Amino acid sequence: MSKADIRVNLCGVELKNPVITASGTFGYGQEYTDFMDVSALGGICSKGVTYVPKYGNEGRRLAETPAGLINSIGLQNPGVQHFIDHELPAMLKLGPAVLANLGGASIEDYEAGAALLDATEVPLIELNISCPNVKAGGIAYGVKCESAREVVRRVRAATRKPLIVKLSPQAEDLAAMARTCQEAGADGVSLVNTFTALAIDIERRKPVFNNLYAGLSGPAIKPIALRMVHQVCRAVQIPVVGLGGITSAADAIEFIMAGATAIQVGTANFLRPGIAAEIAAGIQTWCDDHGVKDLNKIRGCV
Amino acid sequence: MAKHVTQAPVLVMDRVTGTVWRLRAGWDGPVRAGQFFMLRGWQGKDPLLARPVSVHDWGAGWVDFLFEVRGEGTRLLSALRPGDTLELTGALGNGFDADLPAGTKVALVGGGIGVAPLLGAARALRAAGCAVTLFVGFRDEPYVLESFEALGCGVQLATDSGRFGHKGFVTDLLNPTEFDRVLVCGPEVMMEKVARACLAAKVPVFVSRESHMACGIGACLGCTCHTKNGPKSTCKDGPVFPGEVLYE
């Protein structure tokens, strides 16, 4: 029996399978090479990079909840130019399609970052308008359609690269937000970023994180993320990348049946390095076992 | 293979005192004193993350961990028994530099469970012919001192309760100028106090930092600390840092 075809086309870029590692959970790829065959992945997404380098947030940055993780990293990164000069070349050599995740504190920041990335070999840009952990920018552009329209339009003008806009579950009207991004020139959307959350240290009677609120990810958010991906898939014609709490091939197939073109694996990478490659292999096995000759046949069947 | 993930058999499980356990697991890879592993001793997604635990000691085909039960993760680790398996990712981090000339006088300073990584350091340093003294503070009952004594280390003990050794802080006992080098692991306040005293006395000091961790391999940036050389990951660039990059 011939093997199922699980290749996907994401905004004109061919991925050998639909599994991409999510921004901020896979470093710049290199961190995982001791533990797994990174080339077995469909894609790898960089940590969020910004035009201006950032230390990120002070104080504690991680807290665990039942089947979830709250993070307050705050986009620690060496800046887009450093990324291009030092991290990107090695990342491109790993094999999977590379997504550069771009953040920014202002529209000008986003534009400048996109212009720099436009001159590189990176095949895809993921525009992060959904980071809950930075004071300026980030999620500020991801809640109201009008502010998102402006950033996407301006970044669209700054680059010819395929542009995937990463949406926040905090968007006022997610379907409308996705349509707005499509109208403003996005080639695809990805969702979800983390859910804005809070943890309190009752002994200190203070929030756990200096920044007060932080982002919840992991298996705890999966059913809500899946519903949101399903809604967005029905609202737009461009490809949708689904993520939020995926830890197994079965989870990934759920997102694809909900309509996602590709999926991302985030927090699960912290369960065990190598899990994303296991998920890709698991999708292959599931398709082979179920006589699904082409993964595209099951997409959006729900 | 160097760093990797493995399903390791639990070989020995000892209760050292009330809440402190020693777990010996099967492990064949290379290890350095002061490195750590991510341990996962349960099925399923809760707890979601593996737990960082230092290498306490090691030998051919095994690695020992010494840990204190603090929450659900360490409670589940303490419930493991010989014949069970646990998932180990490691060995991670930089570890202590034990490649010192014979005769070097080294002080190891530990607070509570911070004594855990110092045993491996003591073994490596003794093997190199260094003179090693352990300064260690506990709340009340001391543990694993005999492991250090068996290696021929001097032991200076302090307890908060005064039931054993000097009543008070272990830092009261240490005079850095009597040593060529100091390694320290324990509560942050203690480490800073020791490091500053050493820096003032111009004695090289190395600190094993702790931080909440998710990945343990430098990917999540959850364990970043400020250093003189810019932001560093405790898990990948550390956990051992020269005192002067953290505290000057």
Ligand SMILES: Cc1cc2nc3c(=O)[nH]c(=O)nc-3n(C[C@H](O)[C@H](O)[C@H](O)COP(=O)(O)OP(=O)(O)OC[C@H]3O[C@@H](n4cnc5c(N)ncnc54)[C@H](O)[C@@H]3O)c2cc1C
């Ligand atoms: C590099 C490294 C080496 C370590 N080596 C050892 C060791 O050899 N032996 C040992 O007993 N412990 C060690 N620890 C600490 C150990 O990882 C934690 O005690 C453990 O993760 C707690 O998990 P839990 O589920 O039992 O408790 P949780 O419920 O997760 O936590 C219990 C309490 O401890 C706090 N806490 C948990 N993890 C940390 C942390 N990493 N830093 C500061 N506070 C924390 C929590 O905020 C909470 O208040 C090490 C930590 C690091 C980072």
Ligand SMILES: Cc1cc2nc3c(=O)[nH]c(=O)nc-3n(C[C@H](O)[C@H](O)[C@H](O)COP(=O)(O)O)c2cc1C
């Ligand atoms: C530690 C951590 C760091 C993250 N950093 C970023 C980031 O820099 N940019 C971004 O777009 N998303 C970031 N995210 C969000 C993830 O990419 C993902 O959208 C989210 O965690 C939900 O997926 P998951 O449940 O599979 O983790 C981060 C998440 C975590 C846990």
Ligand code: FES
């Ligand atoms: S724990 Fe993830 S970078 Fe250190």
